Amino acid sequence: MARKGLVIVHTGPGKGKTTAALGLALRAVGQGMRVAMVQFIKGSWKYGELKAPEFLPGFEIQPMGRGFVNLGAPTPDPEDVALARETLDAARGKVLSGRYDLVILDEINYAVDYGLVPVEEVLRLIRDKPDPVHLVLTGRNARPEVVEVADLVTEMREVKHPFRAGIKAQKGIEF
Amino acid sequence: MARKGLVIVHTGPGKGKTTAALGLALRAVGQGMRVAMVQFIKGSWKYGELKAPEFLPGFEIQPMGRGFVNLGAPTPDPEDVALARETLDAARGKVLSGRYDLVILDEINYAVDYGLVPVEEVLRLIRDKPDPVHLVLTGRNARPEVVEVADLVTEMREVKHPFRAGIKAQKGIEF
Numbered sequence: 582m583a584r585k586g587l588v589i590v591h592t593g594p595g596k597g598k599t600t601a602a603l604g605l606a607l608r609a610v611g612q613g614m615r616v617a618m619v620q621f622i623k624g625s626w627k628y629g630e631l632k633a634p635e636f637l638p639g640f641e642i643q644p645m646g647r648g649f650v651n652l653g654a655p656t657p658d659p660e661d662v663a664l665a666r667e668t669l670d671a672a673r674g675k676v677l678s679g680r681y682d683l684v685i686l687d688e689i690n691y692a693v694d695y696g697l698v699p700v701e702e703v704l705r706l707i708r709d710k711p712d713p714v715h716l717v718l719t720g721r722n723a724r725p726e727v728v729e730v731a732d733l734v735t736e737m738r739e740v741k742h743p744f745r746a747g748i749k750a751q752k753g754i755e756f
Numbered sequence: 757m758a759r760k761g762l763v764i765v766h767t768g769p770g771k772g773k774t775t776a777a778l779g780l781a782l783r784a785v786g787q788g789m790r791v792a793m794v795q796f797i798k799g800s801w802k803y804g805e806l807k808a809p810e811f812l813p814g815f816e817i818q819p820m821g822r823g824f825v826n827l828g829a830p831t832p833d834p835e836d837v838a839l840a841r842e843t844l845d846a847a848r849g850k851v852l853s854g855r856y857d858l859v860i861l862d863e864i865n866y867a868v869d870y871g872l873v874p875v876e877e878v879l880r881l882i883r884d885k886p887d888p889v890h891l892v893l894t895g896r897n898a899r900p901e902v903v904e905v906a907d908l909v910t911e912m913r914e915v916k917h918p919f920r921a922g923i924k925a926q927k928g929i930e931f
Contacts (some may be wrong), residue, residue, distance in 0.1 A: 583925075584926065585926065586926075587926055587929055589929070590915075590916075591772065592915075593913070595778075595910040596828040596908065596910045597766065597772060597776035597779075597910050597912070598797035599779070600779035600783065601772035601775040601776035601779055602779065603778070603779030603782045603783065604772075604774070604775035604776055604777065604778030604779035604780075604782070604805075605779075605929060606779075606782075607778045607779070607781075607782050607804070607808050607811075607812075608775065608778065608804030608805050608808075608928060608929070608930040609804060609929065610804075610805030610807075610811065610830070610930035611804035611805055611806065611808055611811075611928075612804045612807075612927055614807060614928045629782070629783030629784060629785075629786035629787045629836055630779075630782065630783050630786055630810075631786065632785075632786030632787075633782050633783075633786055636782075636785065636786075636811045636812050636813065637811050638781075638811065656870055674849055682928065683928065683929075687835070688929065694878065708787055715926070715929055728915065728916065732916070733771065733916060734914075734915035734916035735770040735771045735772050735912050735913065735914060735915060736770065736912075736913040736915050737772070737908065737910050737911075737912060737913075738768070738911040738912075739908070739909075739910060740765075740767075740903065740910060740911050741765075741906060741909035742787065742902065742906060742908055751759065751760065751761075751762055751890065752759075752787055753783060753784040753786075753787035753789045753857060753890070754762055754780060754783070754784065754858075754890055755762075
């Protein structure tokens, strides 16, 4: 039976969107699959996962060239838009290459929401992907058009968050 | 600064509860932490993650001795209750041992909900854990008492599921 690659979306304001994608990567590697993760918005504090390729055979991770985009600005910095374009091209290359069974587009939903990546380009990438390739798109505020074409969509909802109680981010958990 | 171990709950009917716990394990291992995962309800089809200890230094996984409990029964099988008790004792031993920075109690919420594990025992384990140890409790229908004492609670909500569209479970993704 030919494999049907799934289009999976992790969205919502809660924790666990990227983390669950990393868990999928781990499970896929356990099945002998090759996995690429492309990070559209790099959290410069997320070190733990950057070590993952050292452990996981067949897992590659490509963080963006520089740190977190300036999320405070009302419109994105042109340099961030250019970088997001490069990142999207790299992601497209990986998806179409046939070298990966699973490609994770980390924070791409957020990159679209913030105006760094046109949603049409994301839809085109989903449309053009080889049938057997699984795609995971993470990030809050996934566009309805993306949800519409996805196979599996999970929303992470924050019920309780420790930062609200004054607890600091914990190494190995948050980063 | 002494580390404050977090009590983290992944609950809700959607996908990603165990998967996000695996992602946390991956990130923690990337930070040089030691991680144990104890599975209260073993899905006999989840093979991908059972390979993880082969890749991840400092990661141990302890699946239950036998397959999925008989979820169809109105009350749990006494054998399953006995096994859950053993699993809880093993988990307690790991949490209290000081040998792990992060212990994942996989599907323990569901085990409580199904009547396999008394919620008081879970609350006692949370109360008795050494301060620096991070605990992750996964499974749907987390009890309000558990949510109450947790630091970080995320609910995974199913927006769209491929099985509804007649797509079969995919190797490396679902298992």
